[in-house]
Amino acid sequence: MPLQKEEYLRLEQKARDLRKLIINTVVWAGSGHVGGSLSAIDMLTLLYHKYMNIDVANPEWEDRDRFILSKGHIGVGFAPVLADKGFFPMEWLETFNHTHSQLGMHLDKNKVPGLDASSGSLGHGLPLAFGLAMSARLKKQNFRTFCLIGDGESNEGSNWEAAMAIAHYKLTSVIPIIDRNNCMMDGRTEEVMGLEPLDKKWEAFGFRVINVKDGNDLNQLSDALETAMDSEDKPSVIIMQTKKGCGVAHITDDYRYHYAGFDGEKQEQCMREIDEYHDQRIGAEV
Amino acid sequence: MGGLNYTILDTAKLSTAELYGKTLCDLAEEHPEVVGLTADLAKSTKIGVLGEKYPERLINVGIAEQNLLGAAAGMALNGMVPFVSTFAVFMTMRALDQVHTDICYQNLNVKMIATHGGLSFGQAGTTHHCTEDISIMRSMANCKVIIPADGMETANAVQAAYETPGPVYIRINRGFDQKVYDNTEYGYELGKAVQMHEGTDLTIIACGSAVWSAREAAKVLESVDGVKARVLNMHTIKPIDREAILKAVHDTRRIITVEDHNVIGGLGSAVAEVMAESGKACAFKRLGVPDTFSIIGLHEDLMSHYGYDVNGILASARELMGADFEEDDDWDDEI
Numbered sequence: 001m002p003l004q005k006e007e008y009l010r011l012e013q014k015a016r017d018l019r020k021l022i023i024n025t026v027v028w029a030g031s032g033h034v035g036g037s038l039s040a041i042d043m044l045t046l047l048y049h050k051y052m053n054i055d056v057a058n059p060e061w062e063d064r065d066r067f068i069l070s071k072g073h074i075g076v077g078f079a080p081v082l083a084d085k086g087f088f089p090m091e092w093l094e095t096f097n098h099t100h101s102q103l104g105m106h107l108d109k110n111k112v113p114g115l116d117a118s119s120g121s122l123g124h125g126l127p128l129a130f131g132l133a134m135s136a137r138l139k140k141q142n143f144r145t146f147c148l149i150g151d152g153e154s155n156e157g158s159n160w161e162a163a164m165a166i167a168h169y170k171l172t173s174v175i176p177i178i179d180r181n182n183c184m185m186d187g188r189t190e191e192v193m194g195l196e197p198l199d200k201k202w203e204a205f206g207f208r209v210i211n212v213k214d215g216n217d218l219n220q221l222s223d224a225l226e227t228a229m230d231s232e233d234k235p236s237v238i239i240m241q242t243k244k245g246c247g248v249a250h251i252t253d254d255y256r257y258h259y260a261g262f263d264g265e266k267q268e269q270c271m272r273e274i275d276e277y278h279d280q281r282i283g284a285e286v
Numbered sequence: 287m288g289g290l291n292y293t294i295l296d297t298a299k300l301s302t303a304e305l306y307g308k309t310l311c312d313l314a315e316e317h318p319e320v321v322g323l324t325a326d327l328a329k330s331t332k333i334g335v336l337g338e339k340y341p342e343r344l345i346n347v348g349i350a351e352q353n354l355l356g357a358a359a360g361m362a363l364n365g366m367v368p369f370v371s372t373f374a375v376f377m378t379m380r381a382l383d384q385v386h387t388d389i390c391y392q393n394l395n396v397k398m399i400a401t402h403g404g405l406s407f408g409q410a411g412t413t414h415h416c417t418e419d420i421s422i423m424r425s426m427a428n429c430k431v432i433i434p435a436d437g438m439e440t441a442n443a444v445q446a447a448y449e450t451p452g453p454v455y456i457r458i459n460r461g462f463d464q465k466v467y468d469n470t471e472y473g474y475e476l477g478k479a480v481q482m483h484e485g486t487d488l489t490i491i492a493c494g495s496a497v498w499s500a501r502e503a504a505k506v507l508e509s510v511d512g513v514k515a516r517v518l519n520m521h522t523i524k525p526i527d528r529e530a531i532l533k534a535v536h537d538t539r540r541i542i543t544v545e546d547h548n549v550i551g552g553l554g555s556a557v558a559e560v561m562a563e564s565g566k567a568c569a570f571k572r573l574g575v576p577d578t579f580s581i582i583g584l585h586e587d588l589m590s591h592y593g594y595d596v597n598g599i600l601a602s603a604r605e606l607m608g609a610d611f612e613e614d615d616d617w618d619d620e621i
């Protein structure tokens with residue numbers, strides 16, 4: 001079912017607020033993985049504000065849906081989502097990366113309420129998701145496991161080992177989501193290590209591939225999630241075509257902004273650009 | 287060292303890893319069989335400069351460390367001399383089976399230059415800290431293990447690694463280190479500790495970033511406490527300099543080891559093994575990460591938090607100087 005206008009506007013506003021909170025957190029932290037945070041924030045907004053079955057008051061609830069941040073370097077993008085949701089005080093964000101803080105560049109499950117697994121070493125998320133889903137089947141639980149994976153990260157063989165197993169066991173409760181922003185650390189993915197045809201690879205591994213043409217469009221992402229969640233015969237993967245740094249014009253689609261810091265002036269510029277970006281989005285949608 | 291003489295003038299602005307990159311480029315210019323490999327960390331590890339000079343001789347395998355170390359082994363099987371760089375944590379843990387079976391077991395000529403060692407990427411947390419590598423790598427047969435104290439020593443170590451056949455593991459830090467050496471001309475020799483400060487009251491044996499702290503601590507001990515501390519830069523953990531350790535046991539009877547690593551299995555353990563087997567009694571203390579996954583924070587803060595910065599070394603040295611171990615023959619109350 002497509003998003004209703006009111007709901008769409010609510011979610012678009014949430015994505016705008018979260019983008020700004022991410023920029024502020026990068027500034028509090030001194031610097032951070034801003035590019036890959038902004039490419040994924042629209043999907044994170046939908047998961048945490050519409051689709052995931054979670055209870056903020058009970059973060060360890062056994063039957064909650066799980067989210068595994070396999071591209072764990074975007075802690076600076078994900079911690080704001082959890083804080084804003086109410087899992088821990090917003091003030092924690094102001095200590096991001098500081099000595100003794102609960103929040104470091106790569107988030108630690110034992111320190112961050114609402115976080116389902118520690119991550120940061122790439123290529124670990126999907127095997128964890130496989131194990132979670134397998135255990136849910138054995139324990140007769142119905143939760144889903146969403147797993148956000150970078151496109152550069154997709155180089156790691158462990159992803160494909162897990163993909164093979166998830167398809168083999170027909171674990172439709174796992175939904176891998178590929179943040180296809182075409183950038184990794186040393187350059188653009190097709191220049192550093194070609195991935196294409198990425199959809200054919202997943203298909204060959206036994207998945208239904210859901211391509212999202214604009215992975216920063218909430219309506220398209222919402223359709224994709226609903227299709228994936230309805231899939232019963234075989235597992236689905238969402239490949240979302242996003243832009244690194246999306247929403248902040250001067251860093252958009254530029255791999256050199258994988259990791260960056262902003263001074264006061266640049267921070268202001270980011271805020272202005274975020275507003276312009278979301279105003280434009282809303283203008284086009286409604 | 288052959289062909290290598292870096293002075294402070296042309297290198298003051300270079301970080302430790304940049305000095306590695308520079309040395310590697312010099313080696314590559316002289317030796318066509320030298321190649322570089324990395325896994326999407328060309329810029330972070332500074333191996334990227336090789337690619338700027340010789341694009342076809344730097345192979346980026348994407349984010350795939352097992353393939354990285356396996357491919358290095360493959361190239362070495364065909365007579366090339368691969369220098370491989372990624373973060374220490376991924377080199378020694380993610381790809382350890384390849385390091386063990388493909389490189390060390392086959393005794394291949396692969397040089398593993400790992401960056402972001404110890405807690406030097408402090409804010410990144412446990413997934414990017416590496417406080418287990420010395421322990422892991424020194425238990426790999428055939429492999430030499432070097433932890434340089436700073437940029438100049440890194441240049442020497444990389445040169446020595448090229449000149450030493452077989453697998454060599456070198457661990458360096460992220461960013462800049464406190465400068466220990468002004469240039470490369472101080473008599474670096476693989477497997478031989480460098481004495482940084484003379485003393486007969488106790489010996490501080492350190493490696494990596496702890497060398498600078500140990501030397502600073504020794505200066506304070508001398509001027510404030512009148513204690514003469516010997517400081518040994520034990521840059522090579524394997525093969526360890528037994529002679530220097532035994533001499534320290536004999537001359538000073540008190541030893542402190544300091545390392546940016548878990549106290550289990552690293553420099554402290556290597557020194558303890560030599561000491562215990564010598565049969566000579568010695569007061570002994572290991573400083574380092576106390577067998578825990580570290581909190582996050584700046585490198586300096588973390589070294590201070592776990593008590594192996596200058597102040598931590600001072601406190602331990604004073605404690606050891608006050609110990610009455612030599613007079614205490616009564617074991618009954620201690621067991």
Ligand SMILES: Cc1ncc(C[n+]2csc(CCOP(=O)(O)OP(=O)(O)O)c2C)c(N)n1
Pocket residue numbers: 035036037039071073120121122123149150151152153154179181183184185244258325326327349351376380
């Ligand atoms: C196993 C492992 N190798 C290397 C790294 C270092 N690293 C962190 S982020 C990154 C690039 C990730 O690219 P991608 O997955 O495309 O993420 P995005 O562009 O969406 O931020 C690399 C190489 C790591 N964290 N883990």
